[in-house]
Amino acid sequence: MPGLFYDGGYMMGMHGLGWLVLLVLLAGVFxxxxxxxxxxxxxxxxxxxxxxxxxxxxxxxxxxEYEERKALLDRDSGRSA
Known part of the structure; x- marks a missing residue:
């Protein structure tokens, strides 16, 4: 019964194409x-x-109001107008 558990590497984990699909999917998500x-x-x-x-x-x-508030910001930040 060697063919039942080991079929020339065909059923060993994920196939080469499966890894490629997974890699492409992960790259797409990234x-x-x-x-x-x-x-x-x-x-x-x-x-x-x-x-x-x-x-x-x-x-x-x-x-x-703009000029008043700008003057306050300039004074607080040490900026020169």
Whole structure:
């Protein structure tokens, strides 16, 4: 009964093609996972000055409020206007 348990290596674990399929599947998952996060533009946090400019552009604050808050940010951060 040697053919029952050992069939010339054919039934020994995963076949060569099975390993290839598994490898391709894992590579696809890895590449898809990385590309999903690479496309995000909002990964970078906005600075307080960028938030202030965006709020002014949207009309959420007036020019006077913008200048007042910018002066406070510049003073606190040690920036020169």
């Amino acid at each position: 590449i898809f996972g990385r590309s999903r996060y690479a496309d995000r533009e909002d990964d970078r946090r906005e600075t307080p000055h960028e938030v202030l400019r965006r709020r002014l552009a949207r009309g959420e604050i007036t020019v006077a």
